[in-house]
Structures are given as structure tokens and as C-alpha cells.
Amino acid sequence: MSDSAPWITFRPELQVLDCTIRDGGLINNHLFTDEVVRAVYDTCVEAGIDAMEVGYKNSPKLFPKGDYGPWRHCDEADLNRLFPDHDAEKTGLKLCAMADAEKSDFREQIVPCEESVLDVIRVAFYAHQLSDAIEMINYCDSLGYETFANLMAVSNITEVEIDAVLEGIAQTPAGTMVIVDSFGYLYREQVDRLYKKYANAMAGTGKEIGIHAHNNQQLAFANTIEAIILGANRADATMAGLGRGAGNCPMELLLGFLRNPKFHLRPIIKLLQDYILPLQASVDWGPSVPYNITGQLNLHPRAAMECRASEQRDDLIAFYDKIVSDI
Amino acid sequence: MSDSAPWITFRPELQVLDCTIRDGGLINNHLFTDEVVRAVYDTCVEAGIDAMEVGYKNSPKLFPKGDYGPWRHCDEADLNRLFPDHDAEKTGLKLCAMADAEKSDFREQIVPCEESVLDVIRVAFYAHQLSDAIEMINYCDSLGYETFANLMAVSNITEVEIDAVLEGIAQTPAGTMVIVDSFGYLYREQVDRLYKKYANAMAGTGKEIGIHAHNNQQLAFANTIEAIILGANRADATMAGLGRGAGNCPMELLLGFLRNPKFHLRPIIKLLQDYILPLQASVDWGPSVPYNITGQLNLHPRAAMECRASEQRDDLIAFYDKIVSDI
Numbered sequence: 001m002s003d004s005a006p007w008i009t010f011r012p013e014l015q016v017l018d019c020t021i022r023d024g025g026l027i028n029n030h031l032f033t034d035e036v037v038r039a040v041y042d043t044c045v046e047a048g049i050d051a052m053e054v055g056y057k058n059s060p061k062l063f064p065k066g067d068y069g070p071w072r073h074c075d076e077a078d079l080n081r082l083f084p085d086h087d088a089e090k091t092g093l094k095l096c097a098m099a100d101a102e103k104s105d106f107r108e109q110i111v112p113c114e115e116s117v118l119d120v121i122r123v124a125f126y127a128h129q130l131s132d133a134i135e136m137i138n139y140c141d142s143l144g145y146e147t148f149a150n151l152m153a154v155s156n157i158t159e160v161e162i163d164a165v166l167e168g169i170a171q172t173p174a175g176t177m178v179i180v181d182s183f184g185y186l187y188r189e190q191v192d193r194l195y196k197k198y199a200n201a202m203a204g205t206g207k208e209i210g211i212h213a214h215n216n217q218q219l220a221f222a223n224t225i226e227a228i229i230l231g232a233n234r235a236d237a238t239m240a241g242l243g244r245g246a247g248n249c250p251m252e253l254l255l256g257f258l259r260n261p262k263f264h265l266r267p268i269i270k271l272l273q274d275y276i277l278p279l280q281a282s283v284d285w286g287p288s289v290p291y292n293i294t295g296q297l298n299l300h301p302r303a304a305m306e307c308r309a310s311e312q313r314d315d316l317i318a319f320y321d322k323i324v325s326d327i
Numbered sequence: 328m329s330d331s332a333p334w335i336t337f338r339p340e341l342q343v344l345d346c347t348i349r350d351g352g353l354i355n356n357h358l359f360t361d362e363v364v365r366a367v368y369d370t371c372v373e374a375g376i377d378a379m380e381v382g383y384k385n386s387p388k389l390f391p392k393g394d395y396g397p398w399r400h401c402d403e404a405d406l407n408r409l410f411p412d413h414d415a416e417k418t419g420l421k422l423c424a425m426a427d428a429e430k431s432d433f434r435e436q437i438v439p440c441e442e443s444v445l446d447v448i449r450v451a452f453y454a455h456q457l458s459d460a461i462e463m464i465n466y467c468d469s470l471g472y473e474t475f476a477n478l479m480a481v482s483n484i485t486e487v488e489i490d491a492v493l494e495g496i497a498q499t500p501a502g503t504m505v506i507v508d509s510f511g512y513l514y515r516e517q518v519d520r521l522y523k524k525y526a527n528a529m530a531g532t533g534k535e536i537g538i539h540a541h542n543n544q545q546l547a548f549a550n551t552i553e554a555i556i557l558g559a560n561r562a563d564a565t566m567a568g569l570g571r572g573a574g575n576c577p578m579e580l581l582l583g584f585l586r587n588p589k590f591h592l593r594p595i596i597k598l599l600q601d602y603i604l605p606l607q608a609s610v611d612w613g614p615s616v617p618y619n620i621t622g623q624l625n626l627h628p629r630a631a632m633e634c635r636a637s638e639q640r641d642d643l644i645a646f647y648d649k650i651v652s653d654i
Binding site: 006007187188189190215217218219220221222223225226229240250252253256257265266269270272273277289292293295296314315316317320321324 | 333334514515516517542544545546547548549550552553556567577579580583584592593596597599600604616619620622623641642643644647648651
């Protein structure tokens, strides 16, 4: 990478993970058509993206099959139906699923890697679920998967809790520790501080640092760039920023920033036109004012999502007054 | 400002300028109702904002009065009609107009400061118009105005041109030199480099550095924060990001970041609800895919604006192919 104009050079080890369907499915209970899911997969291959997270390995007991689409559970039968031809070595695209601590029947739902089209399992957890997460990471590793540790809602816990989590994860076989700004709250200086903390804690373990940003304050792309500049080699993005609430770092922006010639923007633009932007007719995402407000206040976007879904969605001042008086 | 957690402290010398009507008027030929313009003014006062740029002092010969609203010219009669009670000392809000080099009949249009409600004139210019700009700055200063120098489209000129401009402006009475990312092209590392260049060139002159960012890549807010962190004490923003093309740094996000207790977010939220977001029915702004593309390629947003205004606005791939084949 050039020192004089780093923005026109690249780090070959930087990998991009698409989590459009996984994170976007939190808006529509993962009720995507097969056609959309497969279009995202084919686009990822064409665009040179390194991994696609297709959904959750979460429990059908908690998320009943009638109410939730197949990508909340990622049953092997569904994976085999939609990706019978998957071959990460041939395409360069790894297939990934996320398992939430305490929401996944992981011992039943996750089969040995060699029997699955999945290549990667990402374990998502809150700080208090550290021990569950370590068990899940160890289990998935023993089945042959590459694993990620995604500590959620990092802006809402204390320094010593973060330190304890990092110390615990450093000893696991997880390949990547991800900075997750669940509430879209972090400003640049906070991303810097977290990156340094995560990188120091993982020093010598060979683990990569990842970044998963939310767009409540229109900072998802900027914070993703920031982590990349500092050295993060795993970056999450979604097509058109599709994702819960204010959404995620938009892939079409991230690929414009990355200068590795293996990445191609045109297939993404085509996917946006054909499949993703038409979803705006039925699902709501992106950084509107209610999300700006919850993001600024380091709050879960739940209230903003309820506001956007209600008939009072345009009564911004009522929303603001309620949020401010509630904290 | 605290070193350990600067994001919860503030620099008292940081001033915010609202340019909603000036920049937003580039979308609708400044055909705003008086009611909207006055609402923005009243909101700025209530929110603790330091300056409001109400429009251009540009020539009615180039911008005929029938085709353009009063805020393209900022005639003293219009200013006196809408702001008869203006008193910067009492409210803390300075009134400002922009004059474009070679587009303003500044010797006729700008009257002595003591005869005008205006407090500040910002001179906008391209690098090749440096000599005009210096003349305008000197003239406005001699009339008693605080002046700004806004070098536009900085991403599109050479290093030596930037240096020559900075050298020229350093010798003028301009109080502020503004980094202007007209095309919404700059990434964080580029903002850093420009900030350092501008600050070095102005060292010892007492001039402040300003930032005026555009949102083509959803980086207007992030780049504004970045310049502020580095030391910029003059920041531009607009209500809901209203502004030409992809728009500007949204005021509602910037005020959430600033911790000076003199700033108040609630009046902004109310203005958005009552006046600004309803404009979306008639004018188009914000960082959509065509602006993402021109921003990434360091192009004027003209083509993206035409795309968004055309019947082919959803044919993103046709737009992408045309832009890429044209460069």
C-alpha cells in the first residue's frame, strides 16, 4: 500500500463479507424469495466478494417455521437446494451462516463442515454470553468451520467487559474478532479506540479484526473505511445497505473505495436495480431521522423501527420528545 | 477538550454555518417561499447556530429574476423584507450571503455592511478565478464584512494550484479558508491531507479552516467530523442535508455530534417535520446510486442530477455504463 496516496492502492489480504440476506432478513423475518437470495449469491461471485452470509442457524423453536423464512434457520436441505453447485475454491466466495448465542440449537443445527456447503460460522453474542460463544466457537471449529466472533452492542458495555471478552476470544480458534456497532452510535475516534483495543488483544494470535457498522448516523461506510485504514482485514457490507433499521455499510460504496482489481462494481449496480431497490416497496431501511436520534443516543433501534412502521412515522417531534424523556 | 474521550467534550470556538437555502436553492432555482426561508432562520436562532447563509449575491443578468427566486440575488430589499429584525449580537446568528466569482455584480450588489442586515460574505471561486476572488474579498472586507474564501472543486485541481490559491488567500483579510468537496469525492485520508495543507498555509494569519462537504458517498457528515477533529472551527451543514444533488452534511447529525450546550437539536427536528421533509414531494436530494457513482469517479454531479430528473432514473446500469464509458 502506498504511503503517499493510500486511497488508490490496496491490501490484498482485505476480505469483504456480504450479509445482505442475513441482516436484511431481520426486517422481513427472512421471507425472501429464493430468486432474490440466489441473485445476491451470483452477484457476490461475479463481484469478487469473499464471503456471503446467507442467514442464521437459529432455532425453529424460537423462530417458528411458518412465521420465518428458511434463512432464519439455514437448514442444510435449504442450503443444498439453493446452492447445490457451491464451490468456494472455484468461485472464491465462501458461504457463511451466523449463529446467535442462546438462540441457536447449534449442536443439532450445525453439521460437520465437509457435509455442508457452508464454509464459515459467525458466532454473534452479547458480552454476558461470552462463555456460550466460546463453546460455540470451539464446537464449530471442531466441525471444520472457519469461525468469527461477533461481540454485539459494544457501545453499550464497559471497558472491563470488553477486555474480558477479548481475553476470552483470544484463546479460541476464531479466525476473526469483529467490531460490531449494533446501534450505529460510534464516531470515528471511538472506532479508533476500539480498533486499537481489539488489535492489541489479538496481537500474536494470528486473528484478523473485522468491522460491522450500522448506518443510523450515516457513518456505516465512513466507520468501515476507518477500521480498514487502521488495519481491519474483514469488512461487512450489504447491497444498498439493506439491513435492520438504518441498515449497514452499502456494498456499492465500499467497492468504490477498495482498489483491489478483483472487485467489480457493475454486477452490484445491476443487482440493486433488478432486486434490491424494488424491495423498498415492501421493506423500510436506511438512515432516516428516527434512526439518527436513536443512534446519537446509543439506543437500540427498536423504538425507531416501531416509529417507522407506525402511522405516526412522520411525527418526528413526538418521537424525539418521547425518546428524550424516556432516557 | 478531553484527550481521553473527546467525543463528549467540545471546543467553544467551533462555529456552525447553515447553508440550507443557499445550497438547496441550486435544486429549485431558489424558488422557496418566504415562509420556509424565515422558518430556517428562526430555527437557526433557536438551535444556537452561528451563521445562516441565505443565498447568493449573484447577477440578475445571468440569473433572470423571473426564472430565479430572490435568494439567488439577495437584494437588500428582500433581505430587509424578510429579516427586518435581524440582530447578530442579540441572537448570536450572523446572516451570510455567497458571491460567486464571475457570477456576481458585486460592486453593485453588495452595499456597505452597516447598511445591510448581512454580516458575512463568502466568496466562492474555482482555482483559475483566484485573482477575482482576492479582489472580491478585499472589496467586501473594505465594506466591513467578515469574509470567507471557498475554493470549490478542490478534488479536481493539482497540488501546485491548491498551493497557489492558499498562498494568495493567506494574504487577504478573509477570516476563513474553506475546504470544499464539491463532488463528494474525498475519503478520510484525503480530508486529512487537505486539512494539513490548508492549516499549514494559513498558520500565523489567524484564519480559521472551514469544511463544506457533499454527500455523494454518504461521507458528508463523516468528513465534516474529520475536519473538526483535526481542528477546523467552521463547519457547514444543511437541514436534512438539503442541497444540490446528493446534498450536504445534515445539520441534525452534526448537532448530535457537537457537545457545546449552546446547540439545541429539538428545533431542527421540528423544522424537518414542518418544512424540510415535505419538500421531498417536489425536490430530489440525498445520496442515491447515481450520486454514489459520480462521487466515486470525482465527477461533477451534473450527469447524476440529469439521471434523477429523467424518466430513466431507475435504469442504474444504463447510467453506470454511460458514465464509465465516457471517462
